[in-house]
Amino acid sequence: MKRREFLPLATLAAVLPRRLCAAPAAAPEVMTVRGRRPAASLGFVLPHEHVLVDFIGAAEVSPSRYDADVAFAKIKPYLDEAKSLGCATLFECTPAYLGRDPRLLVRLGEASGLNLVTNTGYYAARQNKFLPAQALREDADALAARWLREWREGIDGSDVRPGFIKIGMDAGALSAEARKLVQAAARTHRASGLTIAAHTGNQVAAQEELAILKAEGVSASAWIWVHAQNAADEAALAAAGREGAWLSFDGVSPRSLTRHVTLVTAMKREGLLGQVLVSHDAGWYRPGEPEGGQYRGYDVLFRAFLPALRKAGFGDADIRQLTVTNPARAYAIGLRLQA
Template structure:
């Protein structure tokens, strides 16, 4: 079903009015892409995630051909629904595999974006040993090198910075990760996408950005739906941060409708991002485990928005313009 009959027209008009001073490029696994070519975008998904932990982690734990066989049909499915781009949020030491992503992109036609950074959530289980001893400057130097030269000798460059923190106040090591991300952003312009959850660590991270003179628009509050006080979502958006409601699933559509309605009510829909946080091929599980597809937004949630007073232009804002504005540099 064609959900946005004026998609091409609206996107062309928006792209044509980009300021010459406004950044307009995003890095995909196939190289730089003009943001006007991103199209409908899923901003937070996972094709493969390995939960074994950094101490035992090794990319030999999965076979790329087997992963492609399992995952490719799901990508072709969303491509047929009009999704052009997917932001793959699996970080280093959790299953980030840029070569796998490049092969899946070529086979599916879906433009994929990978990341640099480190994930400190889950009490640092996925942090390598060097994360505990190196300074924020040293960590940032690693991430900046990936941005400049590519990841692990592949030549594939990250399109954003992915970090993760625990739900409570920032620990010393998580504050270090944030500061490293800020330094990397200063050098690269890459968006900081932070697994966060509740408001407390979100606003602590925004304070670190502010201290460094970095605008809040450089930060995505990931899993903001975990925070039940909707006024916090509005407050972050009014500061300029991106507020990401990224767990859309068939069983929570009314909950997410209320979240997005609240953002619209307070005129901050232009700072709102949506996705599924779906997928999750798991090495070590038979056939990669229970892989969840990426169709709920297109097939169920956008029609629900339209049935509840949202316009096609507003849906276009959520799935096309906002992702391009957020990830472009």
């Protein structure tokens, strides 16, 4: 019997393809309000929702405008309902100065068992009403340094870290402040690998955002076009999707079912289902309104939208891609730079 010959390890390394020898890449992760989780463990994701939003404006917004216990009691049943319908992870997209409350999110995450994710960044939509003074005064590098401090040290003295960057811009050509926020987001991404979710008024704003990201060396795949359902035409969406951008059709409601089914179907036809996210942009507790105002739950996607997609010919694999695979990839922490 011929003796088997073993190659010395060094020789083996020289003859094997390089990628087999390299150390295995760490599994992608997402940062929740209760710490890191493997992106593959997020399960069914609602990628754009809110639990609390306060539109009072940056000058007056404060946690003292509501009783956190009362807000908690109002919000929790809606999270419980989402969980009972199959949701496991919810991205809370309320930015700083609009009612972002990391401590409330930790309590809600612990009580509901959902993975909740919060964000860093500022919101320049609605003519800068929600921008703090430093956003007007400081340059993009200084703003990025502030957001990176939250990423490295935690938000507002808590140990809660952001899981993505949230910025916001009005429709049309970007204001000087909005352009600065996109630059700051790009630089924060380059130093953290956090995904940029950008509330975007329309396709004009979207195209300008993408151009700035490119100029900063950041790939479109690090950017989520939030409220992409507001684009005027499917061609603009498909063009962004082909560049690698994430298309967030996040206005699912009883009234918008047809529009959302049409958009997701169009992207599937274009071979871009792998770029699509679906969510309600629902909630939320409203400080200053009686009993926190009217709360919209997170159930329409489960009860009406996914059944409507199935009727339109979407199978289990498609639904899983939209609700599990895509959000895990979109929000996984990792550098995505221009090739």
